[in-house]
Amino acid sequence: MEVMEILKKYSESIDHEIEEALSTITPLNLYESSNHLIKAGGKKIRPALAVLTCEVVGGKAEYALKTAAAIELIHTFSLIHDDIMDKDDMRRGKSSVHVLWGEPMAILAGDTLFSKAFETVIRTRIDDSSYKRVIKALDTVVDSCIKICEGQACDMSFEGKFEVSEAEYMNMIYKKTAALIAAATKGGAIIGGGNPEEVAALEEYGKLIGLAFQIQDDYLDVVSDEESLGKPVGSDIVEGKMTLMVVKALEKASPEDKEKLISILKENNPDGVGEAIAIFEKYGSLQYTHKVALDNVRKAKELLDIFEDSEAKDALILLADYVLERQN
Amino acid sequence: MEVMEILKKYSESIDHEIEEALSTITPLNLYESSNHLIKAGGKKIRPALAVLTCEVVGGKAEYALKTAAAIELIHTFSLIHDDIMDKDDMRRGKSSVHVLWGEPMAILAGDTLFSKAFETVIRTRIDDSSYKRVIKALDTVVDSCIKICEGQACDMSFEGKFEVSEAEYMNMIYKKTAALIAAATKGGAIIGGGNPEEVAALEEYGKLIGLAFQIQDDYLDVVSDEESLGKPVGSDIVEGKMTLMVVKALEKASPEDKEKLISILKENNPDGVGEAIAIFEKYGSLQYTHKVALDNVRKAKELLDIFEDSEAKDALILLADYVLERQN
Numbered sequence A, B: 001m002e003v004m005e006i007l008k009k010y011s012e013s014i015d016h017e018i019e020e021a022l023s024t025i026t027p028l029n030l031y032e033s034s035n036h037l038i039k040a041g042g043k044k045i046r047p048a049l050a051v052l053t054c055e056v057v058g059g060k061a062e063y064a065l066k067t068a069a070a071i072e073l074i075h076t077f078s079l080i081h082d083d084i085m086d087k088d089d090m091r092r093g094k095s096s097v098h099v100l101w102g103e104p105m106a107i108l109a110g111d112t113l114f115s116k117a118f119e120t121v122i123r124t125r126i127d128d129s130s131y132k133r134v135i136k137a138l139d140t141v142v143d144s145c146i147k148i149c150e151g152q153a154c155d156m157s158f159e160g161k162f163e164v165s166e167a168e169y170m171n172m173i174y175k176k177t178a179a180l181i182a183a184a185t186k187g188g189a190i191i192g193g194g195n196p197e198e199v200a201a202l203e204e205y206g207k208l209i210g211l212a213f214q215i216q217d218d219y220l221d222v223v224s225d226e227e228s229l230g231k232p233v234g235s236d237i238v239e240g241k242m243t244l245m246v247v248k249a250l251e252k253a254s255p256e257d258k259e260k261l262i263s264i265l266k267e268n269n270p271d272g273v274g275e276a277i278a279i280f281e282k283y284g285s286l287q288y289t290h291k292v293a294l295d296n297v298r299k300a301k302e303l304l305d306i307f308e309d310s311e312a313k314d315a316l317i318l319l320a321d322y323v324l325e326r327q328n
Helices: A003-024 A028-039 A045-056 A060-087 A097-101 A102-122 A133-156 A168-193 A196-223 A244-252 A255-267 A270-282 A285-306 A311-325 B004-024 B028-039 B045-056 B060-087 B098-099 B103-121 B131-158 B166-191 B198-223 B243-253 B257-266 B270-280 B287-306 B311-325
Strands: none
Touching: A003 A028, A003 A060, A003 A102, A003 A311, A028 A097, A028 A102, A028 A168, A045 A060, A045 A168, A045 A196, A045 A244, A060 A097, A060 A102, A060 A133, A060 A168, A060 A270, A060 B103, A097 A102, A102 A133, A102 B060, A102 B103, A102 B131, A133 A168, A133 B028, A133 B103, A133 B131, A168 A196, A168 A244, A168 B131, A196 A244, A196 A285, A196 A311, A244 A255, A244 A285, A255 B166, A255 B287, A270 A285, A270 B131, A285 A311, A311 B103, B004 B028, B004 B045, B004 B103, B004 B287, B004 B311, B028 B060, B028 B098, B028 B103, B028 B270, B045 B060, B045 B166, B045 B198, B060 B098, B060 B103, B060 B131, B060 B166, B098 B103, B103 B131, B131 B166, B198 B243, B198 B287, B198 B311, B243 B257, B243 B270, B243 B287, B257 B270, B270 B287, B270 B311
């Protein structure tokens, strides 16, 4: 089975859950603004992970559909609020929610999706003894929401600051990106009735592929091409964004190269991209970054060794590899 | 016992729960922005209602402390986001969160408090059989969050629109203000182990005093004095805000008076306040509004008849009356 087939297998049921959750929102402009990004698509890797981890521990796929839908709702909520904070006007090839409905309605649309996510998990019904499981899944989802906020605040605090250690950077991307993916895999495992060892392994699997996903994102920005990326190569450099390549280069570089790189990151000018990449190469930053992503994916797949062979296990292995194979 | 004594009785335990919930937030600026309005005070009527309704159905006060704290966290989250949307620069006598930390951090601080509210309810532990109760309390809290968003969107949609019916207005204030108060009283009753009849009565009690609270707010803006209000009399008129008095006056007024009132509401000028109030008086709007608030409080208190006499019941009666007695 290929990755796109895996994602497609569950997407209809997940879309149905999301549609049902959002169907009752009034008034019309809140309904439309809340639905805008959902309808714009997205690969829905996160919800698929929740369903697959539920299956890999022996649960039925349908047990995890509401948790899966909730994870996608939280992802969408965070995109809407992030786009306001970062003043990003485009998302999934469409205008951002705040561009179309204004910031007040975009704040509300995010808040509404956030509430709907919790409502959706709460409505999970497996049997009369499943309340404890649902509470644990909720706890997992909520914990990731707190981390998303903390990660975004960390990321904002890095702006214009160039003394960020690798550990600080990894903690930021863990909270901002990997925590929700780990909540999908942990939440799915809990709802599926996994034992503590299984739940811990799948949480760690989600965390590792989540980290690899973000690191690969940083890496592709420099090594991919404009057509695949859908934006110019080196956009992160022009925006002065902190990435693992920047962190590593600043750690290793000579005082002159360090000063040069910082001045390129500060000046928001595409002309500096080539020189920045040359500095990354000089200090092995690109190689290092690629290796960290590879190692994380390898470790993630090793964690699946405790599970018996199944279609869900194969799918989780393929999804881990996909993190590195994708070109955008 | 007086109202301030009732509120004081539980405030220390509630403050402790909130403080504990927020203690782990990092980085520092997210911690400080999330705590700013909490530390600025507030009467904490909502959390007191959660504890008292828990007690009135026979539960221990401590069962409801986490739900109570969550209700206050949600109230605070909604104030932070509302202040951004409404561009209000002051709150509880201090600068708003977005004025001090900027809009991006204020959005995040609200999102963080929202997440923390759910985390807090989830951590309620009464005994091994209480998971179902906790899920039901969570459902109640989440449902009120969705209503708060919908109510705020409705309120925003009323701006500049003067064809709002009484039913539409009441639905808006129910969602925007009363739903969270009803969640406090219903949530407390659920956590306290109330039977379905008791839970329904206390939810309705909360809804009715919540509506009375908002209607009285509208009424005081016109009949109180600047010193008690802490702002000039008729501020709502100057801001062109929809209130029950406006809805009723526009319903009853002659075409000339209707046109006059609409033009005053549109012009944002304090000079029109006297004339607007004269129109309210001419069509019995003030009297009508006061009567609706009184009726709601009376009905709310009648709903408490099903409970045996207790200190908690007396306190709930006093709090219902307090809605009308307060001067600001």
